[in-house]
Amino acid sequence: MTSEIILQAIITGLMMGLIYALIAAGLSLIFGLMDIVNFAHGEHLMLSMFSSFWLWSLFGLDPIFSIPITILLMAFCGIITHYFLIRYILKAKMLIQICATFGLSIFIRSIAQLLWTPDFRNVDKPLLEGRLEIGSVFIGQPQLIASLVCLIAFIGLYLFVTKTETGLALQATAQDRHAAEILGIPSNKMFAIGWAIGLGCVGVAGGMMANYFFIFTDVGINFALFAFVAVALGGFGSIIGCLYAGIIIGLVESLGGLLIDPSFKLLYVFVIYLLVVIYRPQGLFGRY
Amino acid sequence: MDNRLLIAKSEPLWNTNNRVIFLVGSLITLLFALPLFGLNSFYLHLFIMIFMHAVMAQSWNVIAGFSGQISLGHGAFFGIGAYATSFFYIQFGTSPWISMPIGILVSGIFAILIGIPMLRLSGHYFAIATLLIGISFQVVFQRWDLVGAASGLWVPMTSEDSWLALQFHKSKVPYYYIFLIFFLITFFIVWLLSRSKLGYRLRAVRDDPQAALSLCINVSNYKIIAYVISAMIMAPMGSLFAQYILIIDPDRVFNIEISIIVLLITVLGGIGNVWGPIIGAAILIPISEYSRIYLGGTGGAVDLILYGLILMIICIFRPDGLISFVPKDILERKKQR
Numbered sequence: 001m002t003s004e005i006i007l008q009a010i011i012t013g014l015m016m017g018l019i020y021a022l023i024a025a026g027l028s029l030i031f032g033l034m035d036i037v038n039f040a041h042g043e044h045l046m047l048s049m050f051s052s053f054w055l056w057s058l059f060g061l062d063p064i065f066s067i068p069i070t071i072l073l074m075a076f077c078g079i080i081t082h083y084f085l086i087r088y089i090l091k092a093k094m095l096i097q098i099c100a101t102f103g104l105s106i107f108i109r110s111i112a113q114l115l116w117t118p119d120f121r122n123v124d125k126p127l128l129e130g131r132l133e134i135g136s137v138f139i140g141q142p143q144l145i146a147s148l149v150c151l152i153a154f155i156g157l158y159l160f161v162t163k164t165e166t167g168l169a170l171q172a173t174a175q176d177r178h179a180a181e182i183l184g185i186p187s188n189k190m191f192a193i194g195w196a197i198g199l200g201c202v203g204v205a206g207g208m209m210a211n212y213f214f215i216f217t218d219v220g221i222n223f224a225l226f227a228f229v230a231v232a233l234g235g236f237g238s239i240i241g242c243l244y245a246g247i248i249i250g251l252v253e254s255l256g257g258l259l260i261d262p263s264f265k266l267l268y269v270f271v272i273y274l275l276v277v278i279y280r281p282q283g284l285f286g287r288y
Numbered sequence: 289m290d291n292r293l294l295i296a297k298s299e300p301l302w303n304t305n306n307r308v309i310f311l312v313g314s315l316i317t318l319l320f321a322l323p324l325f326g327l328n329s330f331y332l333h334l335f336i337m338i339f340m341h342a343v344m345a346q347s348w349n350v351i352a353g354f355s356g357q358i359s360l361g362h363g364a365f366f367g368i369g370a371y372a373t374s375f376f377y378i379q380f381g382t383s384p385w386i387s388m389p390i391g392i393l394v395s396g397i398f399a400i401l402i403g404i405p406m407l408r409l410s411g412h413y414f415a416i417a418t419l420l421i422g423i424s425f426q427v428v429f430q431r432w433d434l435v436g437a438a439s440g441l442w443v444p445m446t447s448e449d450s451w452l453a454l455q456f457h458k459s460k461v462p463y464y465y466i467f468l469i470f471f472l473i474t475f476f477i478v479w480l481l482s483r484s485k486l487g488y489r490l491r492a493v494r495d496d497p498q499a500a501l502s503l504c505i506n507v508s509n510y511k512i513i514a515y516v517i518s519a520m521i522m523a524p525m526g527s528l529f530a531q532y533i534l535i536i537d538p539d540r541v542f543n544i545e546i547s548i549i550v551l552l553i554t555v556l557g558g559i560g561n562v563w564g565p566i567i568g569a570a571i572l573i574p575i576s577e578y579s580r581i582y583l584g585g586t587g588g589a590v591d592l593i594l595y596g597l598i599l600m601i602i603c604i605f606r607p608d609g610l611i612s613f614v615p616k617d618i619l620e621r622k623k624q625r
Contacts, residue, residue: 095358270421273420
């Protein structure tokens with residue numbers, strides 16, 4: 001084992017980690033806002049990859065150019081989810097909330113399976129192809145661009161939440177729904193915005209991943225699991241924590257796969273999750 | 289919180305509503321007499337599946353309904369039970385009657401091992417951890433060569449029907465009675481549990497952990513007890529299922545669909561209620577089997593679409609499940625003087 005291979009694994013992990021971070025940020029935003037974990041997050045990722053795929057296969061639109069459309073579609077999907085499901089279960093017990101979003105995940109996945117069959121698909125000859133060679137390290141071009149776009153989207157999200165008026169209103173609602181309402185911030189609207197932004201993040205990640213990842217109906221499960229872990233690791237509700245947590249998970253995944261055995265990737269991440277939630281339940285960068 | 293908690297006494301057995309005794313008694317008689325009417329094997333299969341899923345859902349009900357911890361990876365214990373009997377039968381020719389208790393024991397031990405670190409977590413953390421546990425079990429068994437890795441285990445068929453090897457090829461009636469008896473035993477145990485001191489304490493832990501703690505109830509110990517009981521109820525169903533279909537593989541017995549369906553049945557019927565899982569299973573299993581006959585078969589997961597839809601509708605409109613349609617005084621215990 002040479003240092004080049006390890007360097008390669010670190011870079012691969014870093015690039016994957018940035019994507020996990022953005023997916024987790026969407027989850028974390030929704031959780032911080034209304035204390036609901038979106039168990040259908042992986043399925044939303046799958047939907048965004050499929051939207052990118054169908055735009056390519058029906059209209060010949062390259063995944064890079066269809067990103068804005070995918071984001072809009074996903075944001076719309078988030079508003080629909082909020083309007084038809086989430087607003088009814090806001091006051092329900094946590095158990096019911098978990099069951100409801102879990103039900104949504106089963107529903108979306110099996111509808112997709114019915115409509116599009118469980119076949120594996122991929123985008124043929126996208127604009128982004130090939131790889132860069134730096135020294136002895138190979139970097140896939142689509143992966144690199146995807147992780148950079150995710151990083152930019154992440155920074156954009158962070159600036160939006162911390163700097164703009166709507167973002168501050170979101171934070172206020174997250175901290176105290178009723179106090180925010182007294183100050184004239186409509187919490188229902190904020191929740192809808194939160195869902196739109198949260199799933200918009202997933203739209204970016206899914207749209208960029210459609211360039212190089214296989215697209216199939218079960219694709220979301222692993223990403224959603226890693227996103228859950230990232231959210232717990234970064235501290236539930238903390239957005240900047242997701243960035244570090246996503247990168248940690250990406251590194252653990254690729255280095256663990258390299259040094260021990262790639263088929264047990266999930267287990268390494270799981271061990272990290274258990275260690276963190278047991279010894280530091282507020283997460284590594286939690287605000288509590 | 290239930291004010292019976294303050295006296296923390298278990299409900300005596302004779303303190304049961306006569307109507308409930310009559311209803312349950314006639315139902316049991318009917319179920320025992322049913323195969324005598326000459327049901328064909330599809331209906332026998334349907335009833336076997338209802339019994340099996342009712343027990344599995346009841347197992348989930350113990351951890352989620354009574355102690356309030358949502359486990360999304362309960363299929364793991366089902367798989368352990370299934371693998372225990374098949375593995376010992378293939379390797380050593382042990383009768384399932386002997387290996388089934390081993391499976392139960394192993395499940396219980398795993399529940400303790402998993403429970404000690406994880407039941408200190410609560411709410412979402414626990415749900416996510418169990419989701420990971422369920423998938424980890426599947427991943428490990430898919431790569432474990434000793435138990436056949438991804439291709440699974442094939443139980444060798446006996447040439448004749450045998451009670452010792454628990455295999456019946458001529459008719460499904462013996463399976464029907466075995467599942468029925470396990471179903472009745474489990475429900476009796478859980479019914480007793482729900483009226484016992486332990487049951488009241490578990491519900492106290494679920495409703496208000498802080499208050500329970502202040503009443504000297506060791507919250508995490510009680511959660512672990514509930515988890516172990518729940519795992520031990522789940523395991524024999526895996527064993528019986530393995531003997532029923534005689535071929536198991538990780539994708540089938542550790543499937544996330546098992547964890548989904550137990551959750552769905554319980555939520556549909558009424559979570560935290562002993563009768564909920566029966567109602568849920570009796571409604572959902574026929575729907576799923578018939579939708580597979582008429583709509584499925586092409587790889588389209590129509591029954592799963594229905595599951596998801598039903599789950600969301602129940603969560604929105606009837607969070608207490610279908611049992612909440614039943615007037616309360618039928619199921620309530622006799623009024624104390």
